Amino acid sequence: MSTKLNSNPVIYEVSKNVGRIRKPEDEDESVADPFDSEEIFELIRHINDPEHPLTLEQLNVSQQELISIDNDKHHILVRFTPTIPHCSMATLIGLCIRVRLLRSLPERYKVDIRVSEGSHQSEHAVNKQLNDKERVAAALENSHLLEVVNQCLATTVDK
């Protein structure tokens, strides 16, 4: 892309803590091991921005504090913050997050994805589109779009 929407984004320092500190109960197979926000964050922090060779975490688009989970109801809410309020990439970033979680989480989880409150001028429209599963399904049948999503997700694949 020749002209970027946000040509000079602020880059944030990422957490030094690579991976999760294992607790004793993580090893215990008899204990239920529900998802927590740290694990969800781990799945999406390395997603590449569609415009920059930087991750969503480096651009502060994705933050662990913006993820909430209700394990009893199998519900996950992921909020993200576009770098600029008129970011036209917001739906694409949200779609990448959705696809990443769709491919990684057990089917029982219902995922809602939203831009964080007040972070985008078309907040309602972006949220509505990201949570319309029919439109998400149609978008993912578009081979060009799917390729772009896969490129953004390539950096998340466990090595």
Place this chain on the structure above:
Amino acid sequence: MAKLELVAKLTGHSDRVWSIAWHPTLPLFATCSGDKSVRIWKRDAGNGSWGCVSVLDDAHKRTIRSCAFSPDGRLLATASFDASTAVWERDGDSGEWECLATLEGHENEVKSVSWSASGALLATCSRDKSVWIWEVVGESDFECLSVLQEHEQDVKMVQWHPSEELLASASYDDLIKIWREDDDDWYCSDTLTGHTATVWGIDFNETGDMLASVSDDRTLRFWRPDSSHSNAASLGYRQDPRWKCVHTIQDLHERTIYAVSWSKVNGRIATAGADNCVKIIEKTRIFNMQQEAMTDENAPKFETIVTLSNAHGQSDVNSVRWCPLDEFGDLLATAGDDCVVRLWRYVYT
């Protein structure tokens, strides 16, 4: 106690099942899926078991979102994300379905298809925000009569009135529109406002004097034409009745409600959605004096009589449809993201 008893669990689709259409005269129904195929399921007259009798998989290149039988049961229309609608004919001898025609014109995904009661008209709607009315002009010839472009967003569903040439459409713009014809000129006669999010499903009752709608706002709404307040005549406008919301059930489901089916046999209403639940709603039998006095005395009341959790395991339920045959009026077909189609019987014990 009323409940739903599982009659059959039908597997075969390899992707989420989007919708269901019952045949008007035979114990048979069609389902369509993200796997680009339609499956026809039929009751075996011998042992009463249900099984797949046909797979229609050579007409669409993308997801098949909706399917509908013509009122005489001879034709099946299928709407696809590939922007086309196909019309299939059933060979009376072999029972096989053959693609008769492909209707093209929508700019992108076709979301729904519906036949008028006479079988002479077909309606389709699309993400391109338009509703198209097609006329059946010959054996395999369909002509576009009208392109209706008043919705401001993606149109999710079209449904014809059970007897009149009146069409309802539901949209991502949170509205329902009613369409009528006047001397070959189709026009929007009413816009139903009330839902606060995408309207996913609509269905008329048996006589067509009420319409039920379900939405992403998790409500079920009931609408009825109200001609009493019309002052249109004096102004020279068309005297179409205004549809008024006469009852709303708030928070019926915990997540988006995708489908509603109003039985033409027994008047029961079924809903389903992203909370994995199927619900059955009936007109209230108990007369509540206080409640009655508070509201419009003609407004009907409804109550939920069955809540079936995890009807398709932990998956969304995308479609529910009551069987239209008198003999099998207690049968309800449901389809889910788990690729499975289930058939239930409503029983009262």
